[in-house]
Amino acid sequence: MKNWNNKAWLLVLPMLALVAFSAVIPLMTVVNYSVQDSFGNNEFFWVGTEWFEEVLHSERFYNALLRNLLFSSIVLAIEIPLGVAIALCMPRRGVAVSVCLVLMALPLLIPWNVVGTIWQIFGRVDIGLLGHGLTSLGLDYNYTQDPLDAWITVILMDIWHWTSLVVLLCYSGLVAIPEAYYQAAHIDGASRWAVFRNIQLPRMKRVLLIAILLRFMDSFMIYTEPFVLTGGGPGNSTTFLSIDLVQMAVGQFDLGPAAAMSLVYFLIILLLSWVFYTVMTKSDADAAPGLGERS
């Protein structure tokens, strides 16, 4: 029989205070704003659930949400397999390991607004290597005017920026596999695919789930890079939820609708995070029966 000591919860208090000031109080304020209207000067008028109804009946919101979901799906579908493939190709020992790790870490060290600026210049038809190169080849590329070109550029930028994270996570999973597994597979005459399917992939499962979770959440909350690159355009073609939210709150100063929209956005993210967390912990419990149970 275990003795439970609930006094340990007191150790959580400092973090609780920190979270209260950095997250709970701002969240409470957003909830307060979401049920009121303001014309500035710190004056508010009660409107009830009007802003929520407006958001939930707004085509603009659903379009931005769909764009976000599409963007997240595309970048996940590309970055995860690409990250796994690169991690599999990376050397496991020698000087080349350090070189590869540094090269992989470089895009992650660049600030998000700088990434946007780099790609903004890179994609320009007049001076950018990508834009000028493509137009020289006879392709009709212009990310500032064509929505498809804008989407391709935003996706390429995200892949360039974030695939390294998937690579590094997968690589950490790969190097943790004991050599004995490979030796056993070699003795059994397993093919390269069989080794990947039955040894490497199962052993990478946890880090892959973390990579998927991180990349999904990051891509779903993306703001800075597309804002700097396209400003949400052409038209609204790359206006994701976060960009739309900032336009509403800061550009139009519609604090009430923006607060309601941000709460709906928050709930969607919370739900998706919970689903991912549950899948991850369930997979852990399945991998090690009894781990998730307390006696």
Next chain:
Amino acid sequence: MSFSWMAWTTPTALFFCAIAALILMMCVWEYFSPGGNPRAGILGITTTRGDRLFISLLGSAFISLAWLGLAEAALWWSLLVCMIYSVLVFRFC
């Protein structure tokens, strides 16, 4: 210290008081019955009573949003649906 910038209203204050009261009740429950009562319910995952409260609150939020977006009836009815949903979650999840 003025909190007028937080734009408090009585309904939102009551809402947060209710959430705080729920968390407090869970703490008291945990004190008298430690361990969180983990079990595997219909979702096929092991949940503690804290997890069940979270699922109840999150689900209730989506029920309320769906009600606002789809239903014509007063929002009070969604509160009833949320309470039934929460009871079901605590009973079967």
